[in-house]
Amino acid sequence: MMKKSLSILFVLLMLVPFSLVAQGAKEDKPITIEFWTHEDVNRQKLEDRYIQEFQASHPNVTINVTRQGSEKLIELVQTSFAAGQGPTVFNLSINDEYPFMAAGRVAPMNYKAAGYKDAKDVIGAYAPKMLDPVTKDGNVYGLPLELTNWCIFINKKVFKDAGLDAEKDYPKTWEDMVAVSKKIVKRDGDIITRRGYDFRYKYYLENCVPMVEQLGGKLISDDGKEAIVGETAWVKFLTYMQQWGPNGENLGSPTYTAARKEFNKDNGDIAMCSTGLYQEARINADNPSFYNSKEWMVVPYPKFKDAVADVSSCYYGHYYMVNADADPATQAAAWEFIAYMLSHGEEYLKEVNIVQPTTALLNSETYKNMPYSSVFTNDLARGHIVYYGANSTSIQSALGTAIQAVMLQDIAPVDAYKELKKTVQELINEQ
Amino acid sequence: MPKQLKRFSIEKQQARWGLVFTIPCLLFFALFSFYPIINALMTSFTNRQAVARTSKFIGFDNYVYLFTKDNGGFSMLNSMRATLTFTIGTFIPMVIISLIIAVLMMQLRHPSERGFFQIAYYMPAVLSSVVAASIWMIMFDPRGLVNQLSNKLMLTSGRDFRWLTNDSMLQFSTMIVYFWKYIGYFVILFITGLASIPPMLYEAATVDGSSKWHTFWRITLPLLKPTVVLVSIMAMLQCLKTFSTQYMFTQNGAARQPIDVITMNIYFTGIRNGRLGRASAMSIILFFIMLILTYAQFAVSKTDDVEY
Numbered sequence: 001m002m003k004k005s006l007s008i009l010f011v012l013l014m015l016v017p018f019s020l021v022a023q024g025a026k027e028d029k030p031i032t033i034e035f036w037t038h039e040d041v042n043r044q045k046l047e048d049r050y051i052q053e054f055q056a057s058h059p060n061v062t063i064n065v066t067r068q069g070s071e072k073l074i075e076l077v078q079t080s081f082a083a084g085q086g087p088t089v090f091n092l093s094i095n096d097e098y099p100f101m102a103a104g105r106v107a108p109m110n111y112k113a114a115g116y117k118d119a120k121d122v123i124g125a126y127a128p129k130m131l132d133p134v135t136k137d138g139n140v141y142g143l144p145l146e147l148t149n150w151c152i153f154i155n156k157k158v159f160k161d162a163g164l165d166a167e168k169d170y171p172k173t174w175e176d177m178v179a180v181s182k183k184i185v186k187r188d189g190d191i192i193t194r195r196g197y198d199f200r201y202k203y204y205l206e207n208c209v210p211m212v213e214q215l216g217g218k219l220i221s222d223d224g225k226e227a228i229v230g231e232t233a234w235v236k237f238l239t240y241m242q243q244w245g246p247n248g249e250n251l252g253s254p255t256y257t258a259a260r261k262e263f264n265k266d267n268g269d270i271a272m273c274s275t276g277l278y279q280e281a282r283i284n285a286d287n288p289s290f291y292n293s294k295e296w297m298v299v300p301y302p303k304f305k306d307a308v309a310d311v312s313s314c315y316y317g318h319y320y321m322v323n324a325d326a327d328p329a330t331q332a333a334a335w336e337f338i339a340y341m342l343s344h345g346e347e348y349l350k351e352v353n354i355v356q357p358t359t360a361l362l363n364s365e366t367y368k369n370m371p372y373s374s375v376f377t378n379d380l381a382r383g384h385i386v387y388y389g390a391n392s393t394s395i396q397s398a399l400g401t402a403i404q405a406v407m408l409q410d411i412a413p414v415d416a417y418k419e420l421k422k423t424v425q426e427l428i429n430e431q
Numbered sequence: 432m433p434k435q436l437k438r439f440s441i442e443k444q445q446a447r448w449g450l451v452f453t454i455p456c457l458l459f460f461a462l463f464s465f466y467p468i469i470n471a472l473m474t475s476f477t478n479r480q481a482v483a484r485t486s487k488f489i490g491f492d493n494y495v496y497l498f499t500k501d502n503g504g505f506s507m508l509n510s511m512r513a514t515l516t517f518t519i520g521t522f523i524p525m526v527i528i529s530l531i532i533a534v535l536m537m538q539l540r541h542p543s544e545r546g547f548f549q550i551a552y553y554m555p556a557v558l559s560s561v562v563a564a565s566i567w568m569i570m571f572d573p574r575g576l577v578n579q580l581s582n583k584l585m586l587t588s589g590r591d592f593r594w595l596t597n598d599s600m601l602q603f604s605t606m607i608v609y610f611w612k613y614i615g616y617f618v619i620l621f622i623t624g625l626a627s628i629p630p631m632l633y634e635a636a637t638v639d640g641s642s643k644w645h646t647f648w649r650i651t652l653p654l655l656k657p658t659v660v661l662v663s664i665m666a667m668l669q670c671l672k673t674f675s676t677q678y679m680f681t682q683n684g685a686a687r688q689p690i691d692v693i694t695m696n697i698y699f700t701g702i703r704n705g706r707l708g709r710a711s712a713m714s715i716i717l718f719f720i721m722l723i724l725t726y727a728q729f730a731v732s733k734t735d736d737v738e739y
């Protein structure tokens with residue numbers, strides 16, 4: 001009996017080192033993070049360095065980064081999740097990301113891994129309401145890579161060429177925008193060879209819904225039940241767009257090259273465009289002589305003369321999220337990696353001109369010293385987050401159809417409004 | 432005949448070898464064509480969404496939805512209209528003109544001349560659809576080459592012919608791109624068909640005093656019927672499946688509704704909006720449209736062998 005007990009004890013003692021080794025092996029278990037993000041030449045340089053640094057300090061972690069155009073990325077992420085092969089970490093605009101959160105495909109934050117105590121600690125580190133879109137049932141599901149709003153960038157040289165002084169004559173109202181554009185625009189017959197301004201087509205939720213709100217309309221009623229509220233406001237907005245397009249004053253069209261892409265070239269093709277603070281870094285990268293010449297400026301988002309609400313362009317956030325299908329160890333590593341990248345807020349701001357809306361950064365001297373940062377900050381206070389919901393992509397498309405209908409297809413604004421209301425109502429009823 | 436001899440008859444041996452060589456192709460087809468079709472059919476009866484973890488069986492609800500509702504402003508009925516408009520507007524001229532070009536090419540005396548034109552016409556077919564659409568996008572820009580040429584031809588100045596902004600012109604633009612890209616491919620097919628007609632028939636017709644038009648109408652065209660059927664079915668099916676041109680145009684600002692062909696609607700519904708069940712139902716509907724039209728083609732063409 002004694003011999004038997006000793007034998008059993010001996011065997012158990014033999015197993016102890018094995019279990020310790022197994023524990024150690026678990027801690028060093030190789031982890032692969034698939035990181036998908038959108039292309040940005042300036043941000044890429046920083047991220048590649050952060051990835052190398054993180055991998056150096058975490059030898060068991062390998063990070064594979066995939067970069068795509070922002071529109072392509074939406075489709076790729078969606079398709080990959082449908083196939084059960086979604087990336088570990090990704091970022092999209094919140095209106096495209098929200099369905100993932102609603103469907104439970106992304107994991108709540110591992111606060112400890114990210115260096116926080118709890119949800120309250122995270123939320124407290126950011127400016128008020130910045131984490132509202134990614135907070136659900138008391139848990140935070142994403143951290144913002146950037147928070148962006150759009151103001152109007154102006155090329156002063158084009159204004160001068162048109163006999164205008166950008167500092168005085170910049171458009172303060174949408175009516176001014178038409179008047180100024182009429183003075184700047186050049187045509188060869190019907191064909192526009194120089195535009196004053198052009199809209200950021202396809203991003204109607206961000207850029208156009210605020211115009212309607214200025215006139216007293218709404219995308220969705222406060223109780224979420226009615227779509228396209230305020231016929232007068234919507235018809236006035238659609239009439240404005242119709243007048244802007246080829247069938248009206250012919251000041252611009254979705255079929256011309258995107259205004260922000262032309263702006264950096266400083267080739268006299270465009271005077272104004274809507275874009276974010278990040279455009280400054282892009283101007284500097286694409287055309288340093290234009291950037292350094294200071295022949296550009298940024299002004300606030302215009303307002304209709306008879307606006308009933310002072311609303312600027314909607315801001316949107318790109319949030320890093322983590323795939324809920326990843327195992328706990330990978331999720332923890334992913335959150336730690338995200339937090340590591342985002343701990344370089346000032347560097348992102350200086351090199352890429354993107355704003356991570358932490359309280360610390362927004363109050364920093366670096367942010368305050370960015371050219372025209374005050375314009376963006378003031379407009380941020382006038383604006384609100386872009387609409388996000390399960391059907392935001394479809395609603396964005398429906399808005400596009402209505403605007404194209406009045407601009408390009410000669411449909412009457414009232415008819416376009418009715419069709420839009422019917423379509424979006426159907427979409428929110430589905431939700 | 433003894434049973435053993437029967438079992439190992441030559442026909443059966445050949446049939447066995449035929450099966451051996453066909454099986455890999457059948458497996459490939461089963462895996463990459465048949466399985467996805469069945470999968471799409473099964474998915475079309477569910478409410479599957481790209482980001483949702485689960486889906487449930489909803490019967491024919493997707494099909495009912497597609498024919499009764501708006502689908503977020505891009506209805507299936509509009510897509511069917513756009514697809515059929517594009518198909519009829521493209522494949523009929525393509526078949527007729529490629530036949531005419533092939534007949535004219537066969538009249539060229541020097542093989543080098545024929546070779547040059549064959550290459551010239553076929554070259555666009557080698558380009559990817561996306562590249563072809565991108566090239567034409569630049570040309571259709573209001574300040575692009577097409578407007579400039581059109582102004583020269585119409586003796587106007589600065590007129591925007593609205594290649595991408597007017598509904599009808601936009602549809603016409605997509606037809607031009609497709610026509611330009613594939614005309615050479617079908618010319619080559621017709622040349623192959625024309626070359627298989629025995630020359631002695633033309634010699635006999637000449638001896639009998641037949642005119643060129645009479646020879647073409649009574650000899651060439653009937654003998655070319657199998658090729659005409661092949662080309663028209665291929666052209667029609669290609670047109671029904673068109674996607675890249677319309678997609679590239681809409682991505683660059685053109686209105687979607689006039690050119691919202693079924694394949695593009697499937698793409699946006701399934702990939703952009705994540706409605707996989709609904710998109711699968713659309714693809715099954717497209718499959719049946721293609722099946723019905725192909726059957727109708729065969730029925731109309733009456734492909735009896737012409738004996739000579």
